[in-house]
Amino acid sequence: MPGKGLLIVRQRSLIAITAALAAGALTLTACGSRDDDGGSDSGSDGTTVVIGVDAPLTGELSALGLGIKNSVDLAAKTANKDKTVEGVTFKVEALDDQAQPSSGQQNATKFVADKDVLGVVGPLNSSVAESMQKVFDDAKLTQVSPANTNPALSQGTKWNGGTKERPYKSYFRTATTDAIQGPFAAQYVFNDAKKKKVYVIDDKKTYGAGLAATFTDEFKKLGGKVVGTQHIDPETKDFSAVATQVKSSGADVVYYGGEYPQAGPLSKQIKAAGVKIPLVGGDGIYSADFVKLAGAAGTGDLATSVGAPVEDLPSAKEFVANYKTAGYKEAYEAYGGYSYDSGWAIIEAVKKVVEDNDGKLPDDARAKVTEAMQNVSFDGVTGKVSFDEFGDATNKQLTVYSVEGGDWKAVKSGTYTG
Amino acid sequence: MNGVGPVEPGEGTRVWDPAGQPPPPGHRQAYDRLSAFCARHRRAVPAAAAAVVLLAGGGYLFATRAQEPPAAPYPSQAIDIRYLGREGPPAHAPGGSFTFAVRVTALSGPTITVAGISQPYAGLSLTSVPKPPFRTRTGFGHKIVVTMNVTECANTPRNAGLPFLDVTLRNTRAIEDHSYILGERYAHDFSDALQVACSNDPPSLAKRWNAAEIPAVRSAGSHYADRTNRP
Numbered sequence: 001m002p003g004k005g006l007l008i009v010r011q012r013s014l015i016a017i018t019a020a021l022a023a024g025a026l027t028l029t030a031c032g033s034r035d036d037d038g039g040s041d042s043g044s045d046g047t048t049v050v051i052g053v054d055a056p057l058t059g060e061l062s063a064l065g066l067g068i069k070n071s072v073d074l075a076a077k078t079a080n081k082d083k084t085v086e087g088v089t090f091k092v093e094a095l096d097d098q099a100q101p102s103s104g105q106q107n108a109t110k111f112v113a114d115k116d117v118l119g120v121v122g123p124l125n126s127s128v129a130e131s132m133q134k135v136f137d138d139a140k141l142t143q144v145s146p147a148n149t150n151p152a153l154s155q156g157t158k159w160n161g162g163t164k165e166r167p168y169k170s171y172f173r174t175a176t177t178d179a180i181q182g183p184f185a186a187q188y189v190f191n192d193a194k195k196k197k198v199y200v201i202d203d204k205k206t207y208g209a210g211l212a213a214t215f216t217d218e219f220k221k222l223g224g225k226v227v228g229t230q231h232i233d234p235e236t237k238d239f240s241a242v243a244t245q246v247k248s249s250g251a252d253v254v255y256y257g258g259e260y261p262q263a264g265p266l267s268k269q270i271k272a273a274g275v276k277i278p279l280v281g282g283d284g285i286y287s288a289d290f291v292k293l294a295g296a297a298g299t300g301d302l303a304t305s306v307g308a309p310v311e312d313l314p315s316a317k318e319f320v321a322n323y324k325t326a327g328y329k330e331a332y333e334a335y336g337g338y339s340y341d342s343g344w345a346i347i348e349a350v351k352k353v354v355e356d357n358d359g360k361l362p363d364d365a366r367a368k369v370t371e372a373m374q375n376v377s378f379d380g381v382t383g384k385v386s387f388d389e390f391g392d393a394t395n396k397q398l399t400v401y402s403v404e405g406g407d408w409k410a411v412k413s414g415t416y417t418g
Numbered sequence: 419m420n421g422v423g424p425v426e427p428g429e430g431t432r433v434w435d436p437a438g439q440p441p442p443p444g445h446r447q448a449y450d451r452l453s454a455f456c457a458r459h460r461r462a463v464p465a466a467a468a469a470v471v472l473l474a475g476g477g478y479l480f481a482t483r484a485q486e487p488p489a490a491p492y493p494s495q496a497i498d499i500r501y502l503g504r505e506g507p508p509a510h511a512p513g514g515s516f517t518f519a520v521r522v523t524a525l526s527g528p529t530i531t532v533a534g535i536s537q538p539y540a541g542l543s544l545t546s547v548p549k550p551p552f553r554t555r556t557g558f559g560h561k562i563v564v565t566m567n568v569t570e571c572a573n574t575p576r577n578a579g580l581p582f583l584d585v586t587l588r589n590t591r592a593i594e595d596h597s598y599i600l601g602e603r604y605a606h607d608f609s610d611a612l613q614v615a616c617s618n619d620p621p622s623l624a625k626r627w628n629a630a631e632i633p634a635v636r637s638a639g640s641h642y643a644d645r646t647n648r649p
Contacts, residue, residue: 183580184599191538191582221577303609383495413594414582417500418601 002078008320046087049078050286051346052111053106054122054132057096057318061260063289065122067333068146074319075343085351087359093117097128104128108135117141118369119346120371121339126150127206137168140367141145143252144172146338147307149283150210152181154390162312164390172345172381172391174338175306176398180212182284185255185304188412190222193302195253199228199246201266202257212257212283227251232262232266239266243273252277253415259284264293266291271297286334301403307382308397309410310337320383332412341380350374481584485604493587494596496527497554504607505563508547514568516611519561520583520600524554525591534586535564541573550586581608602624
């Protein structure tokens with residue numbers, strides 16, 4: 001209501017003038033006031049809490065990894081600037097896992113050894129997460145991934161058989177799982193894109209193989225046909241043999257479970273073999289680098305990714321603006337909003353623990369932070385952030401993107417409300 | 419004693435520092451310098467302070483000036499649609515149909531209109547009560563009863579894991595097609611209903627209903643403007 005707004009502005013003006021006059025009066029009397037015996041500098045004897053970040057900061061997946069690191073850094077800076085947790089200064093320490101499980105495990109051990117680390121954001125890859133979970137859980141050190149989508153990480157290996165069991169209490173994630181992403185992609189490909197014969201390829205890794213499986217399962221249930229399957233070696237970039245197999249299969253679409261460093265060249269080589277059909281993948285190929293690697297022939301390729309497009313979310317406006325202002329060199333990429341929210345979830349948990357302990361961190365801060373994470377609830381960049389009984393995000397949105405004009409464009413979003 | 423003392427200390431009115439607690443020399447020197455400065459510039463200091471007052475007040479007023487209201491959220495980000503369960507069929511529902519209810523709740527922002535409800539499967543058609551378009555009231559849960567008619571068993575997903583309901587939403591910000599994945603309970607009820615509806619019919623069954631009677635299933639198109647996530 002405009003009238004009410006005007007009233008508020010007037011009230012603010014009065015407050016402003018009063019405050020300014022008070023400041024002026026204080027300035028005027030300063031010259032004549034008594035010295036009050038010096039006093040003491042309150043000092044900054046606060047506590048430093050380290051938020052670890054584990055992601056691929058070098059190598060082929062570094063575009064996604066650096067977006068994660070920068071976004072967590074922004075969360076920490078925002079909390080420090082706003083003094084979100086009184087007496088606590090957050091510091092981010094990022095380690096490079098190079099998308100390798102062994103490096104991820106070493107990094108997890110390093111984080112555990114640093115007593116100032118009270119939470120870790122990451123990793124990007126589900127296979128890396130598998131190697132880290134136990135190390136963190138043994139130390140009761142909370143871990144929040146903005147990007148892992150393999151369902152087994154939070155729901156156990158028997159999740160698809162109806163027996164969901166959370167393996168680690170310290171593991172949380174803000175991203176939606178492939179239990180939804182695969183079927184979501186299958187529904188779009190079959191019903192909207194009208195593709196009925198799929199050739200399924202994966203990179204044999206935890207994420208890629210798992211996603212390809214959930215896609216295939218739903219595609220078949222819908223009445224689609226799987227006309228061929230193949231695994232690729234992620235260490236190679238020569239996919240000419242598989243491109244030939246796709247050509248002879250009569251497929252009208254290719255589904256690839258894996259990441260963009262392989263997906264880009266694979267798409268390019270399939271089209272070069274004369275097969276003008278779209279390649280579809282998951283969040284692992286939703287990167288600007290995929291578009292570069294696939295080249296002009298990649299137009300029409302599709303990807304699903306977690307969440308609604310960040311630009312669509314009213315809650316993300318400030319994040320986008322602040323990220324730009326902060327001047328990070330790299331884009332926030334697919335997981336920027338989720339990374340900020342992951343970092344902020346840790347900050348909220350630390351805040352709860354500190355407030356419950358008379359403004360100080362308790363001796364068993366890690367265990368307390370992990371406990372507090374389960375009940376964290378706040379309005380984040382990606383919407384409401386909270387975790388269910390498995391540590392999975394309660395906010396489950398997905399979007400289909402298509403390569404058009406040399407960039408990804410959102411074509412359809414979905415929300416899981418089950 | 420009226421509580422108002424001298425503005426400046428007069429002779430003999432100065433409160434001396436307690437013995438044994440002399441101020442630090444540096445601090446004392448700074449204070450003396452400030453006092454001397456004030457004494458030398460008795461006119462300039464108030465003028466400078468007044469300027470500070472004006473600047474501070476002006477700055478504050480500028481910072482708190484009336485600003486444009488924030489843009490409305492995209493409708494899909496301000497609405498919740500939940501599966502309620504199976505319902506009895508409406509009075510004149512054709513055989514092979516099944517009925518369920520969803521609850522639509524606009525959570526925030528300006529009025530959201532449900533401009534259309536559809537489903538993506540070729541062998542089904544859909545009607546709802548109330549019939550779109552209809553407006554939602556923010557904060558109020560609207561019960562929508564949806565009836566699906568099986569038109570061609572061969573083109574129905576008998577065992578879909580996560581079937582959609584496609585909803586077109588409109589508010590002052592945008593018009594959007596958004597898929598709602600209503601969860602496992604909906605998937606289960608949906609599959610059961612299709613199994614029953616098509617139980618006596620071989621998969622190759624021809625169309626149950628005359629195609630002319632069937633409302634066309636709307637396909638969801640892109641509604642998004644160009645965007646990039648570059649910082």
